[in-house]
Amino acid sequence: MVVATSLDEFSLGYRGWRVVLACFLMAFFMFGFGLYGQGVYLAELQRAHGWPGTLVSAASTFSFLLTSILVIFTDDLLARIGLRALILCGLIALGASTALLGLMQAPWQLYLAYALMSVGWTGMGSVVIATVLNSWFERRRGLALSLAFNGATCGGIILVPVLLALSGSIGFRSAMLAATIVMVVLVLPVVVVFTGWPVETALNSAEGSPRRGKPARHSRKELLANASFWTMVLPIAFALLAQMGFIIHQVTFLEPLIGRASAGLAVTIMAAMAVVxxxxLGLFVDRLDPRLACAVSMISQAAALLVLLQSTSPAVLLGCCALYGFSIGNMITFPPLIIQREIGSTAFAAAMGLGTSIGGIVSAFGPGIVGLVRSASGDYTMAFAMCAALDVLAAGLVLWRPGRKAETKRNLAPSP
Incomplete structure (x- = not known):
């Protein structure tokens, strides 16, 4: 029987790094198609079918809300059908969704495609990625998560321009079908060969680490009654609400100040800085307190927004977008690190699924709230100041540590 040790994690030959590659590709296509690509679908479906933007936007909202519900049951699905089967189901659903987006002729097919995309999120999204990497890594967990989740940002940087270029040259239908085929060809063999739970783990630190491996099913009621869970979930949800609000309204705010081209450059800089x-963070986060690092990231975003509101200098505005982008991607890296440290492995998948669901539902209102405040006040000053205030509030909440780690784990221990 193969026994994994923590020393393996520092070796390039450790199998866990191949699992990171698989998770990177999953994040690349899932976030590329499922999040960043939605702007492409909005434009192309309006152009191809003359459908109103509200119809396509409503389908996007439907997909995000359905995803937030389905991810709650990730731990149940992992226990029932297994990791590899769940990922393959997600891949099939995402492939069917993107192919249907290219082939559809009727509005009801749009909602079917977006429902399939929600199933794809359940099988290939952040909850599954975090859960499998949590089982493979202990001392390099933060680096592994950072590398894998960089696939999400790379999906936006690479896949969206490719879809736009292909749509212009060979048409939207052919572009979507070609991209779907490429996804299946790249992801399917990697998932089949590389993904799985560690055969055996016996990692013993000074405190005595729990055995890592297949996550146990866990009661969500116990998580909802746990203060440590809420002091992780609510701050992240508030920060994501502010983040989604700023991202969606960024170009609209910047274009009158620095022009369309420079506003587009600001988006590119922000996305690139998310990768950086x-x-x-991945290089150092395993030696840091994740709650403190999370709070610092939130404060940096608040500072960037406040400076953004006080300046009209293109250089300063681009610098603020770069600073803001530096912490964007890390908001989905911190939760699994905090959960593993304070709640433990036995409830990891359940806590990730429930926390992701709550954060997804709350953050979905970000663009709408920012838009309402902007309309009521006449400009973005109050709206972005509200986002900065939410970041500061979130930073204070995430630093609140109710109870001790040992007590938390004992409270969440599965019943025999």
Whole structure:
């Protein structure tokens, strides 16, 4: 029987790094198609079918809300059908969704495609990625998560321009079908060969680490009654609400100040800095307190927003977008690190699923709330100041540590 040790994690030959590659590809296509690509679908479906933007936007909202419900049951699905089967189901659903987006002729097919995309999120999204990497890594967990989740940002940087270029040259239908085929060809063999739970783990630190491996099913009622869970979930949800609000309204705010081209450059800089931020944090986060690092990231975003509101200098505005982007990707890296440290492995998948669901539902209102405040006040000053205030509030909440780690784990221990 193969026994994994913590020393393996520092070797390039450790199988866990191949699992990271598989998770990177999953994040690349899932976030590329399922999040960043939605702007492409909005434009192309309006152009191809003359459908109103509200119809396509409503389908996007439906998909995000359905995803937030389905991810709650990730731990149940992992226990019932297994890791590899769940990922393959997600891949099939995402492939069917993207192919249908290219082939559809009727509005009801749009909602079917977006429902399939929600199933794809359940099988290939952040909850599954965090859960499998949590089982493979202990001392390099933060780096592994950062590398894998960089696939999400790379999906936006690479896949969206490719889809736009292909749509212009060979048409939207052919572009979607070609991209779907490429996804299946790249992801399917990697998932089949590389993904799985460690055969055996016996990692013993000074405190005595729990055995890592297949996550146990866990009562969500116990998580909802746990204060440590809420002081992780609510701050992240508030920060994501502010983050989604700023991202969606960023170009609208910047274009009158610095022009369309420079506003587009600001988005590119912000996305690139998200990659840099994840890689930089990944190198050090395993030696840091994740709650403190999370609070610092939230404060940096608040500072960037406040300076953004006080300046009209293109250089300063682009610098603020770069600073803001540095912490964007890390908001989905911190939760699994906090959960593992304070709640433990036995409830990891359940806590990730429930926390992701709550954060997804709350953050979905971000763009709408920012838009309402902007309309009521006449400009973005109050709206972005509200986002900065939410970041400061979130930073204070995430530093609150109710109870001790040992007590938390004992309270969440599965019943025999």
């Amino acid at each position: 931020g994840r890689l930089t």
